[in-house]
Amino acid sequence: MKNLLLIGLVSITSTASTAALASGHSMPVADAWSNITWDKTAKDMPKGDYARGEKLESYGLCITCHGEQGIAPTRNAPNLAGNTALYTYKALMDYQSGLRNEGNGKASVMHAATTPMSKQDMADLAVYYAAQKLPAPTGHYTPPANIKKLVTKGDVSRMITPCASCHGVHGEGRDITPALAGQVPAYFIRTMEAYKHGKRTNDIHEGMAQFTQDLTDAEIQGLAEYYANLMPKHPSHPAGKE
Amino acid sequence: MKKLLLISAMTGLTCLLQAPASFALTGGLTLEQEAKVRSEYPMPSGAMLGDNCSACHGTKGAEFNEAMPPLAGMDKQKFIKQMKIYRANKFPSIVMYDVARVFSDEEIEAMADFFAKQKPEEWTLPNWNASIKGNAKENSHE
Amino acid sequence: MNKITRRDLIKLFGASALGTGLMGASSLAFASKSAHIVIVGGGVGGAASAKYMRLLNADVRITIVEPEPKYIFCPGSNEVVAGFDTLETLTVDYNTLKSRYAVNIIQDRATEIDYAAKKLKLAKGDVLSYDKLIVSPGPDFKYGAVEGYSKQLAEGNFPAAWHAGPQTLVLRDQINALPQGGTVLISSPVDPYRCPPAPYERASFIANKLKDTNPTAKVIILDSKDDFIFHDVYLDFWKKEHGLGTPDARIEWVPKKAGGHVTKLDTKNRTLTTANGQVHKGDVINIIPPEMAGSFVRMNGLAEGDWAPFNSQDFSTKRDKDVYIIGDSAAADPMPKTGYIASNQAKVVTKAIQAELTGKEIGxxxxxxNCVAMAAEDWGMTVAETFRYAGNHHPYEESYVMSDPTDNPYYRHIRAEVAKNWQRTFRKDIFS
Structure with a gap:
């Protein structure tokens, strides 16, 4: 290590938030949402700034795992492009508070990544990602009948409501219900398993645990393929985009 | 660390740098010198190169950990594309620019081949040892 | 190849080798004439050699000679000193290597190599024949470098705590019992030594802890060097978090040029004397002694000076082409002495051995x-070093990128989390 070239780059990114030193090793324990507390939080969400979100995508290192414009390059990280702004906002809040935890080594990077964020930062990212577009799926896919039925009709015998009734017929999501169209299949499966086994509990009243508990592994796999191959439906007027 | 050259570059002036590079010190061989050393010997095998990734990405790239994605079974073209993006320092990353900067196109391709043929399955069952039982249990829902 | 019977195998390896592992039948089918790879030391270098050898070759016999029944990882042990992790997390046993990789583990100390007969003698009297011998015993400490210091004192009230284990816990307890406003002295050794950033990580963790529990206490690093890896990041951290350079600083770094080099320990008065004659009093004294190759390496004529030289292409020793040296005992400069390096050296050696066994060219x-260090649980830093082969009788050529101080909180937080992820993955890569 003889010759050293020191490049001190002074950032001009104006993210104002500073790191608060977290105390303790484990994830904080956060209160679960109720409809009332969430509604108030959603109402108080700052107006997102697309340009600030775009800067934070790099400055906050989101881009290193979630890819450029929120299109994930590996099976590990979910696509963020085109998800609803409220879902992304809530996910960031839940990671920061520790409500979205999923067990040791499952959310600690996202907890670290969101620790420096202000609510404004989260809103900015949420609006930025909501305005990005996922590419159309490639290849031919015909959904098996039982999977198509789960999506559109559900399964009354197992008290499973149709996926589409909350996530939309195009898997486009709504408010805090995430978009599923074009999602990374490995992430989809991991998430469904986490709901099923009670590892992911940050949804209001833990509704997803009830819908997933009777799904078989094969059905979860089938749904992952279904949604990965579903053409994402992009909003005609993305929020915040000029 | 005998000779220190301090260049304080405001990002407004970084047109000479390709990108908003990582906040980093570099040293040892320059990339040009590195490429010269590299060219003097046969290329290390894909396994030789790829096995260097295991401490972070798991044995044969098959660790399904949170921060570092699994590489086992990764699509060859996706791997190549992503490594070249990192190497070009197009955007900030935690370490992947620092890691990728030294590889030639051929080496990246050899690693891509190596990882593409590995099984995309978690390296071991979560019984890997008693002392880290809790950890393994936490991971077992995958 | 002759199939051997189950009874032969039990005789050869002990019952533990008969677990139904990954290799299934093929690993059990090695002929009595298949090559025997013997490994001295069951640390990171030795364990990685065993596992990666087996991944390349289902038939060779693999034996590790290691005196301890379990291995405790060093990465993560500063966290134990600071009280936010336990030794249990860092402790692994050899069961997976035995059952899954059909590695024979002999709990004994290797003493002597008979180079001519290709035999290894063990302390309890056993003699092993080897075809290839991989030596990875870790370093020894030069306790005598500090007058008045000794192994006995390190195992008593003056822990070095440099290899994770009981001394780590003694140091932790001493920090917990530090009187209000007390002083912790850390003596940081000359290069090269295991894990270059670790003395500074340790000092930072202790200062962080004292900030909460004992805010007027102080950590003084007495250094035998004028520089260290991540110097700028640590100084930046100490300034921001611990008032470095102010009268009330919780941490102080005394480089060699300012008289930091420790020469003498006085146990009665609990003081350290440095090269310029200055005497420092410490309520806790943590001397990290300088290091040299392990005694097995030195006793068997593998070392020149403090460390063992090797041929760069395959880490075979200058002394004997069938005896390899890896890990902290190797004279591998510019490679630092890290577990990461030891594990990657193991991969080079095992590939070279496999090439030789199968009549191929050594690649x-x-x-x-690619190492990580922390200043706090949410303040991480990374270094990525590449070592290119530059000829069999030439050291490797290095290039590197390492973290610089940054005000970007995302880097600091995420790097620290990556450090924790890395520790988990690394333990698993070596031992399972």
């Missing part, structure tokens, strides 16, 4: 060291 080696 070009390639080694990286």
């Amino acid at each position: 070009t080696p390639f080694i990286t060291n």
Whole structure:
């Protein structure tokens, strides 16, 4: 290590938030949402700034795992492009508070990544990602009948409501219900398993645990393929985009 | 660390740098010198190169950990594309620019081949040892 | 190849080798004439050699000679000193190597190599024949470098705590019992030594802890060097978090040029004397002694000076082409002495051995060291080093990128989390 070239780059990114030193090793324990507390939080969400979100995508290192414009390059990280702004906002809040935890080594990077964020930062990212577009799926896919039925009709015998009734017929999501169209299949499966086994509990009243508990592994796999191959439906007027 | 050259570059002036590079010190061989050393010997095998990734990405790239994605079974073209993006320092990353900067196109391709043929399955069952039982249990829902 | 019977196998390896592992039948089918790879030391270098050898070759016999029944990882042990992790998390046993990789583990100390007969003698009297011998015993401490210090004192009230284990816990307890406003002295050794950033990580963790529990206490690093890896990041951290350079600083770094080099320990008065004659009083005294190759390496004529030289292409020793040296005992400069390096050296050696066994050319080696360190649980830093082969009788050529101080909180937080992820993955890569 003889010759050293020191490049001190002074950032001009104006993210104002500073790191608060977290105390303790484990994830904080956060209160679960109720409809009332969430509604108030959603109402108080700052107006997102697309340009600030775009800067934070790099400055906050989101881009290193979630890819450029929120299109994930590996099976590990979910696509963020085109998800609803409220879902992304809530996910960031839940990671920061520790409500979205999923067990040791499952959310600690996202907890670290969101620790420096202000609510404004989260809103900015949420609006930025909501305005990005996922590419159309490639290849031919015909959904098996039982999977198509789960999506559109559900399964009354197992008290499973149709996926589409909350996530939309195009898997486009709504408010805090995430978009599923074009999602990374490995992430989809991991998430469904986490709901099923009670590892992911940050949804209001833990509704997803009830819908997933009777799904078989094969059905979860089938749904992952279904949604990965579903053409994402992009909003005609993305929020915040000029 | 005998000779220190301090260049304080405001990002407004970084047109000479390709990108908003990582906040980093570099040293040892320059990339040009590195490429010269590299060219003097046969290329290390894909396994030789790829096995260097295991401490972070798991044995044969098959660790399904949170921060570092699994590489086992990764699509060859996706791997190549992503490594070249990192190497070009197009955007900030935690370490992947620092890691990728030294590889030639051929080496990246050899690693891509190596990882593409590995099984995309978690390296071991979560019984890997008693002392880290809790950890393994936490991971077992995958 | 002759199939051997189950009874032969039990005789050869002990019952533990008969677990139904990954290799299934093929690993059990090695002929009595298949090559025997013997490994001295069951640390990171030794364990990685065993596992990666087996991944390449289902038939060779693999034996590790290691005196301890379990291995405790060093990465993560500063966290134990600071009280936010336990030794249990860092402790692994050899069961997976035995059952899954059919590795024979002999709990004993290797003493002597008979180079001519290709035999290894063990302390309890056993003698092993080897075809290839991989030596990875870790370093020894030069306790005598500090007058008045000794192994006995390190195992008593003056822990070095440099290899994770009981001394780590003694140091932790001493920090917990530090009187209000007390002083912790850390003596940081000359290069090279295991894990270059670790003395500074340790000092930072202790200062962080004292900030909460004992805010007027102080950590003084007495250094035998004028520089260290991540120097700028640590100084930046100490300024921001611990008032470095102010009268009330919780941490102080005394480089060699300012008289930091420790020469003498006085146990009665609990003081350290430095090269310029200054005497420092410490309520807790943590001397990290300088290091040299392990005694097995030195006793068997593998070392020149403090460390063992090797041929760069395959880490075979200058003394004997069938005896390899890896890990902290190797004279591998510019490679730092890290577990990461040891594990990647193991991969080079095992590939070279496999090439030789199968009559192929030995390939070009390639080694990286992508290490992480922390200043606090949410303040991480990374270094990515590449070592290119530059000829069999030439040291490897290095290039590197390492973290610089940054005000970007995302880097600091995420790097620290990556450090924790890395520790988990690394333990698993070596031992399972």
